[in-house]
Amino acid sequence: MKNFALIGAAGYIAPRHMKAIKETGNNLVAAMDKNDSVGVIDSHFPDADFFVEFERFDRHVDLLKRKGTKIDYVAIASPNYLHDSHIRFALRNGAHAICEKPLVLNPWNIDGLKVVEEETGCRVFNILQLRLHPSIIALKEKVTQELKQHPNKVYDIDLTYLTSRGHWFFTSWKGDESKSGGIASNIGVHFYDMLSWIFGSVKHNEVHIKRTDTNAGYLELEHARVRWFLSVHYDYIPEMVKASGQRTYRSITVEGEDIEFSGGFTDLHTLSYQDILSGGGFGLEEARNSIEIVQTIRSAELSTDSENYHDYVAKADQQVST
Template sequence: MNKNFALIGAAGYIAPRHMKAIQETNNILVAALDKNDSVGIIDSYFPKADFFTEFERFDRHIDKLRRNNTGVDYVSIASPNYLHDAHIRFALRNNAHAICEKPLVLNPWNIDALAQIEQESGKKVFNILQLRLHPSIIALKEKIITELAVNPDKMYDIDLTYLTSRGHWYFVSWKGDEGKSGGIASNIGVHFYDMLTWIFGPVKENVVHLKTSDVNAGYLGLKNANVRWFLSVNYDYIPEDVKKAGKRTYRSIVVNGEEFEFSEGFTDLHTLSYQHILNEGGFGLEEARTSIEIVSAIRNLAPIGKQGNFHPFCQAVLP
């Protein structure tokens, strides 16, 4: 049977991927909410969906559907990060499962509270951790599992570099407000931390070398890996050869001196995530916990500068 979906955050960058995933899994978007009304993209997927710009009217509509036994089965959440917790609670209170973009919440204690509400409601909270479904990353995990079976104490040296250029708008929007986005590590790094701990084990050490409005960099000591990481939204730090190619994004993971290629295969990961959830899989609260603990710690750690095992790109930022 087709499932009924509602979508919170219909005007954002990632919303069309959720609409596409709902459509491609043969389900129905019945209602959508966003305070901004630039949502004509809905017509490409679900032109009959009801749309609201005020939460109160959306809330009333979803409640009426529930009372008429035509309620929503899932609420997809693509709203600003700081609202995820409240919108997940809204879904559970309306007898619906929640499918939430990363980061699931901003702080680990939010997960504890949601676990209690999840238990009370009997509904589930799912986080979009799409890198766990990327074929190349699954292959890497299988390779590491095989190698660790032979040598459980093996350590890997990893450099994670992710630069995704953003213009002046970024710092005016909620994404540039650490209180709303959680900062750069939460906004653009959380799914990488999830992927790395999923493959290389739990965190032993968390160090921040650099933390500004447009750059975060640090070191993660994992059970089986030493990870130097560098995240930025500043175009200036992109390598010159990448700039000359006309690109504004640079993504690199180097494992023991060898580049790990996973630049392709991202377009269908939301649909795969929805299929995984609808087939009684999905990644829940506990799967999200480690990455949320990491970004929460990063937000509260004082940067130590160019000391210890810092990422080489720090040289371009720090004197």
């Protein structure tokens, strides 16, 4: 049984980390969040110590270590801009870090963390859950086989991810680009990771829409041309999806064929933990491609004359004009 600490215990994704720790037979000994709405801990680890001040959490972890209760892993589900600092905290306390996406906001942060890894001998693992999704694994296997037969093949892909959020989103840290990295980092980074994992490195990256609630653009990968559209705006949700009461719509089409991956997300954190604990996991270099993509999107000038617009771009322009 390994001992875990959790930073960001009041966040949306934190219960999946608690569930994963429990289902892999391990123990959460300490958790921290500046917000105290963390009653969900009782469903998993009612004996875990909890702190709302990082300084007291830091002192507690140090005292545990001095008393012989070593923290083996620190799970990090805090706001994106704090990931780098909290990963460093874990490593310097002799613990491996398991961090939510995006691992960091900028690729040069990865270089800095590699130095701390080498200094401490501890590892950094990123939750890249789509790499463990059965439908995505099947797609990668199919593409790998096809590329063996046709090594110069380039696939046409459309990515649409709409996950509507209320007004709270823009008041929270998630609506602040300096803290979240913007829409592409906050809701799109795992898709960019998945696409570059399957179709290769980036050759060209252009941005067509860059708003607080919507991003769109075009990625040219080694073996794919990707038109993508991401939004937290409810109006873009297809009517048939709205009629069913859903507020999220995911679609990836490869050569016009829809890749079904809407289900199976709730167990992927447990699979990620199992993979890490058995000697696998995705480290710093595995995260690099997606972090470089979102950092480029964040800093790029808009491309206003392109032949590669996603179909939703016209709808987005119409929505703004009205």
